[in-house]
Amino acid sequence: MTAIQSVLRIPFMWLEGWFDWAFGPRWNPMYYLGGLGFFYFWIVAVSGLYVYAFFDTGLTEAYDSVESLTHGQWYLGGVMRSLHRYASDALVVMMVLHMVREFAFDHYRGARFFSWITGVPMLWLVIAAGITGYWLVWDELAQYVAIVSSEWLDWLPIFGEPIARNFMHQGSLDDRFFTLLIFLHIAVPLILLLVMWIHLQRISYAKWKPARGLSIGTMLMMLALSFAYPAVSHGPANLDRVPQQLDLDWYYLFAYPLVDNWGAGTVWALVFAGTLALMLVPWLPPRKARPVAVVDLDNCNGCGRCASDCPFGAITMVPRTDGQPFEGQAKVDPDVCVSCGICVGACPTAMPFRLFSDLVPGIDLPELTALQLRDRIHDVTKNLEGNARILIVGCKHGIQSGKLTGSGRAAVDLPCAGMLPPPYIDYVLSKGLADGVAVVGCRAGECQYRLGQEWSEDRFERRRDPHLRNRVPRERLLRVWRAPVEWRRALADIEAFQANLKTLDAPRTSAPPKRRKERQS
């Protein structure tokens, strides 16, 4: 599975790097695949409402009303119909890309299984909504879709009379059929909307809408496509005839030729097996459980920054239980925590300068505690020499730090760059452990834990607590947000940074603090 993910990641990283250049990270469509899916859904909803206002239910009225809309008011109704179709198609593309990307970047296992398995039924709901839409037009394509859908459903032993018998000949259908379809075509998207809401329940700061520039560009593209290549109907349905050739919408109707050629049973088997496989993927194999963040009430002042910064809503603030004079305390939900450590980076008590107490922050990661991190920094920097010594703070999911270390450069790896509390940078520089700090993490939209890069930038730029202190010389801090495939460019960035450090005056430093036990002894 890991090998498949590694292979899949390469084209994504390549494409995202290229899009970063063309669109900039803020507008990069690859970072908004889910949000673009939502955006297309709303285009479908709004255009659908317009089309529905002009749609007549009836054996001949349905086709005539859609034709009138398409050709009679091509400039608005026709465009709305085209938007309805093309946004639906683009929604399928976005959903599939989103799913493959989340799989490739391993965003679907462990505590994140919830978003994955709630995404699977959305696939089928979208397809079902699209299929019922194609029936409504009641052209030759609708006739084909109706007949094959019925034959497909009839294979299941749940219907008394075969549904396909309703489409035997031209006289076997009545107008009530369209009333049922309209109901389905509205009800299924409403259910889809509900599932989309559930899908986001374990995501904080979900990017459910694309950046404004991307939304505008996407909308213009959809309009251009709708004007240049308007969606049109086939000839009117006639059950006494068999269309020889159809222009299928392959995004929605890809399974229909399979039903024709392989039989309904085989396609049902594929659908059930595929769905089951998708639902089980998060446990094939399951993610190795890592210890989740723990709260230390003696050091938690109930500030709520950890809860605010957690990308998955795993931390909630609850009433104080230890009698300390603070309003609340942090509580970690172990089923939702992904052990990224971003909460530690947000904790104002993760302060490496502590002299009079052990370094135990209000929230900590057992896998790499704040104290262990400080000790490790001391360990890796103690043998660095020269006047351009660099501490590289890397991310385990990003560029392998071993590729970046070298003369005068040592590294510590964190589960996520967002775990680094800004005071650690101040500490390293002011204590003279290194002459510069390079924080190396994933690209903006590729953070394994979604927000590590964004929160780090905000903290360094003093937009988000805890701020990087003003006294930290910014020329001694390098931020490198690059994909693992860009490690050579990251190395070049760091070498250039190192060369620049040599030209700077020596920083003002203070002696490293003695640990509490050292002081007592």
Added chain:
Amino acid sequence: MMKVLRFAAQAVVYAGFAVLVGYFSASPPYQLIAPGEAQIKLSLAYGGKPAGGCRDRTAEELAALPPNMRKAQICSRERLPLTVEFELDGDIVYRDVLPPSGVRNDGPSRMYEKFIVNAGDYEIALRMRSTDRDAGWDFETRRHVSVGPGDNLAIDFDPVAGGFVFPRLGKGG
């Protein structure tokens, strides 16, 4: 200059995506039947005779029943399977024994089949056995039909109309 290049690159991405969406939205075309072909669709839903036959209730049995349920005969719920045969120009193209539906085998037998044929004239024979007879047929229909390219000829079964019917062609023999 770089800004222009970036906007151009964005335009290329949008255009590429539009082409991807637009193309597979209605292409490539899918061929259902070849030119010169037609379709015959045979379907029915009909219950065979009760499998165990019927017998008259005794006077004691009738007296034991509430007045509104005193039906003179008692019949087995289970129905016999149907044997259906479809002959096209002397060739048997379909023959099957259709079991009754339902968990108690008391529902109608059902079938639905499509046959792709070349357009032209055909001698059609349709037969059904719905009782426990050993030989012969309970319903039999023969008809000469003509199907043009792209035609869909539906054949259904309507016991009230006397057996197999051709809705598009009107009353059949």
